[in-house]
Amino acid sequence: MIQLKDIGKTYPPRQGFDGVTALEGVNLTIEKGDIFGIIGRSGAGKSTLLRLVNGLESPTSGQVWVDGEEITRLEERDLRFARQKIGMIFQHFNLLWSRTVWENVAFPLEVAGKSKTEIKRKVDGLLERVGLTDRANAYPSQLSGGQKQRVGIARALANDPKVLLCDEATSALDPETTTSILKLLKEINRETGITLLLITHEMSVVRSICHRVAVMEEGRVIEKGTVKEVFRNPVHPLTRQLVHQTEEEGEGKGLRIRCEAGNFPALWHSLRQAVAGRQVTVRVLEGELNEDGGIVLVLEGDLEQAEKALREAAPDWVEEGGISLVP
Amino acid sequence: MFHEVDWAAVWKAAGETAYMVGISTFFTALFGIPLGILLVITDRGHIREMPWVQKLVAAVVNFFRAVPFIVLVLFLFPLAEWLVGTSLGPTAATIPLIAGAAPFYARIVETALREVDKGVVEAARSMGSTRFQVVTKVLLPEATPALVSGLTVTCVTLISFSAMAGVVGGGGLGDAAFRFGFQSFNDGMLVVCGFLLVVMVQLVQWIGDWVSRQLDKR
Numbered sequence A: 001m002i003q004l005k006d007i008g009k010t011y012p013p014r015q016g017f018d019g020v021t022a023l024e025g026v027n028l029t030i031e032k033g034d035i036f037g038i039i040g041r042s043g044a045g046k047s048t049l050l051r052l053v054n055g056l057e058s059p060t061s062g063q064v065w066v067d068g069e070e071i072t073r074l075e076e077r078d079l080r081f082a083r084q085k086i087g088m089i090f091q092h093f094n095l096l097w098s099r100t101v102w103e104n105v106a107f108p109l110e111v112a113g114k115s116k117t118e119i120k121r122k123v124d125g126l127l128e129r130v131g132l133t134d135r136a137n138a139y140p141s142q143l144s145g146g147q148k149q150r151v152g153i154a155r156a157l158a159n160d161p162k163v164l165l166c167d168e169a170t171s172a173l174d175p176e177t178t179t180s181i182l183k184l185l186k187e188i189n190r191e192t193g194i195t196l197l198l199i200t201h202e203m204s205v206v207r208s209i210c211h212r213v214a215v216m217e218e219g220r221v222i223e224k225g226t227v228k229e230v231f232r233n234p235v236h237p238l239t240r241q242l243v244h245q246t247e248e249e250g251e252g253k254g255l256r257i258r259c260e261a262g263n264f265p266a267l268w269h270s271l272r273q274a275v276a277g278r279q280v281t282v283r284v285l286e287g288e289l290n291e292d293g294g295i296v297l298v299l300e301g302d303l304e305q306a307e308k309a310l311r312e313a314a315p316d317w318v319e320e321g322g323i324s325l326v327p
Numbered sequence B: 001m002f003h004e005v006d007w008a009a010v011w012k013a014a015g016e017t018a019y020m021v022g023i024s025t026f027f028t029a030l031f032g033i034p035l036g037i038l039l040v041i042t043d044r045g046h047i048r049e050m051p052w053v054q055k056l057v058a059a060v061v062n063f064f065r066a067v068p069f070i071v072l073v074l075f076l077f078p079l080a081e082w083l084v085g086t087s088l089g090p091t092a093a094t095i096p097l098i099a100g101a102a103p104f105y106a107r108i109v110e111t112a113l114r115e116v117d118k119g120v121v122e123a124a125r126s127m128g129s130t131r132f133q134v135v136t137k138v139l140l141p142e143a144t145p146a147l148v149s150g151l152t153v154t155c156v157t158l159i160s161f162s163a164m165a166g167v168v169g170g171g172g173l174g175d176a177a178f179r180f181g182f183q184s185f186n187d188g189m190l191v192v193c194g195f196l197l198v199v200m201v202q203l204v205q206w207i208g209d210w211v212s213r214q215l216d217k218r
Helices: A046-053 A076-084 A102-109 A115-129 A145-157 A175-190 A203-209 A226-233 A237-251 A261-274 A303-313 B007-041 B053-066 B069-084 B091-113 B120-125 B131-170 B173-181 B187-215
Strands: A003-013 A022-032 A033-042 A062-064 A085-089 A163-167 A196-200 A211-217 A220-228 A254-260 A281-287 A295-300 A323-324
Touching: A003 A046, A003 A145, A022 A046, A022 A220, A033 A046, A033 A175, A033 A203, A046 A062, A046 A163, A046 A196, A076 A085, A085 A145, A085 B120, A102 A115, A102 A145, A102 B131, A115 A145, A145 A175, A163 A175, A175 A196, A175 A203, A196 A203, A203 A226, A203 A237, A211 A226, A211 A237, A220 A226, A220 A237, A226 A237, A254 A261, A254 A303, A261 A281, A261 A295, A261 A303, A295 A303, B007 B053, B007 B091, B007 B131, B007 B173, B007 B187, B053 B091, B069 B091, B069 B131, B120 B131, B131 B173, B131 B187, B173 B187
Parallel strands: A033 A196, A033 A211, A085 A163, A163 A196
Antiparallel strands: A003 A022, A003 A062, A211 A220, A254 A295, A254 A323, A281 A295
16 A cells, blocks of 8 residues: 655755755555554654655655555645545644634545535544544634544544554553544554554554554664564564563553453452552553453552462462463 | 814814724735735745745835835825825825835734644645645634734734824824824814824724634634
């Protein structure tokens, strides 16, 4: 769906500024329906890279292809049509504060010259999809961050794009809201088969929704592959650092266990009683509630106390509880 | 003191001032807004980069802003004869008033448009907007409260300028205060005309503030 071929981007020197190489020798292929993450520190060139895909930036060398069209060769007019099929959401949402939620979502449809009746039908449907029907007449200033990003998502999807670009879309949100926005993006990807390309500096985002990932440093892609591979076997020092970082930040220290989905409700119930007064916190890290799914939990806090709590909650956990320790 | 006030002359003068200020505010907005837009979008890094146009417009605007208003009046009253067929009275006075205020307002418009979040402009472009749509659907609506409060300031300036233009043949409250008040040793007339100008300024400011507040959804 998206192909970046041997991309280079340099900013020429100007009065008072030296020339800067933003991107060098970047090759990426992103399949249709994929959720692809690009991770790197600020200044690594991810933002520029993302903007090449919808032609907001143009490369100094190389080609950008989206859905069989070479973006880098399009005329202004054709580029505008191409952009209508490439949605984009932003870290700071970038909504028009002079327009209501409804009118914000209508914006791209007006731009595309859609009829009034079609705009109405589309906007109503989109607001329902992102769960903001009851806020249709509110102004962005009256919304929470998560709601603003939902408006941003609805707006980006208005013209049924094939690609959705996410520019640090959850970086301005708190962890809970981040989770709900990522969940929404994942659902949309599953429902519509839209290709998601997202840039972030948070490994936890990549880990929770991406299938594939590319790691960038100083304008180059230093590592790429499936998220599992990269997490299991990070080669480059920066990647290792990023992987390590999420383990420290996101998951805390404590006892990690995995239980079968069927046993989860009972375990959760008894664990909550068992940890009371022990200064141990139970957190769900990941999992799927289907037949063969498993849930990974962490009992955060003192290891000894956590073990005691687990034994109390599920005395025969090894044999019957379907619970195992995660290293 | 007030028994000597010629109320008929006062009301006629007040009408002339309102007429002068009304017409020139309208044309100031009409010329100032496009000039302001031009100053912003032709600048480096904006949606229609044209450095030379930007520099030229900026130079013209600065020139008119630098010339003292009284000099504009003296130079442009003759021009009014050619443009509106008379070089006397309130209609003629609108010409230097517009020439003085439009560049002033253009700079206010420029500032207001630059305040619009660059991210929103980028978002609009990412959705495939034309440059024209960026201006009409993003820049202007987002800046409207600032454009209105800026026009209020300009209108207040126009009221005081109109009093000055009046003295050299434009009519209005300034003219009445000078001729029937100051030169005729009629203090009542002077005070009444001055007071009415203050009332006008207050009224304009109050209405402008109210409208701007209503439009501000931030």
